Amino acid sequence: MNDSHQAVPAQWIADTQDIGRLVRAIYECISGPAGAPRDWARFRYLYHPRGLSLRTVVEADGSTRAVVFDVESYIADVEGLFATQSFYEVETDQRIERFGQIAHVWSKYDARPSADSPVLLKRGANSIQLCHEHGRWWVFCTIWDNEREGLSFDLF
Template structure:
């Protein structure tokens, strides 16, 4: 008996055919109530096999550093946060700049404890690079920073 891979769900395939939809699908994968399983299988499908994420960190003394993750490291890093906290990240604006088979997406987001909640946990911007390969779009790199004092939220 051979193991046959499960068919890829049609909505996942559709996610990879449009850049804007691809980005919104990533947000959907990481959003949910505390303790609810995230759709990591879909998340992995959206990411290029060599994708990286970079989180900016502001230290107490004001200095900065970058924390870089591959897909599995990112999942391991955020899993405890999502286990203990309601977290819904929603895109609020998007700008796509495309040249051939590559594109850059500026994506503004709000994070809230529930969809439509008046409570804002954080706000920021993602810089997302995507490429078109093998008939689909892939997220190759995501770099993000959060709004804070001294960092105006007037990206676009």
């Protein structure tokens, strides 16, 4: 192991060796009580430096648009929400499709004010694209949409 990896926690390295574990690590990074710092260093480690996230936004008139973030702009966008609201995104189902060095994950989730809360804030699905490079998996793109009227949740 070279010197640059010595500062990286073993857990983070292990996260990037298994696709299912990597997806669960993303959820862990963004989940927590209101005002608690999120593990953005770990989040940054999971994503490729050129990785992107895309949020589907539904306008008042029902039209939709995409909001695209790089890693830093995503963090900046959600920090205000996480400062004032408890938010736990919990994976409820996962389907991994892999071909060689690329993988696609469908990951259903519930968002709740605590991991074991009966209160459902929202639920939806993440589409996550990964690539295996330099001995590890990287998240290259995460796209998500939330369940709403007219949008079937029967994904898989």
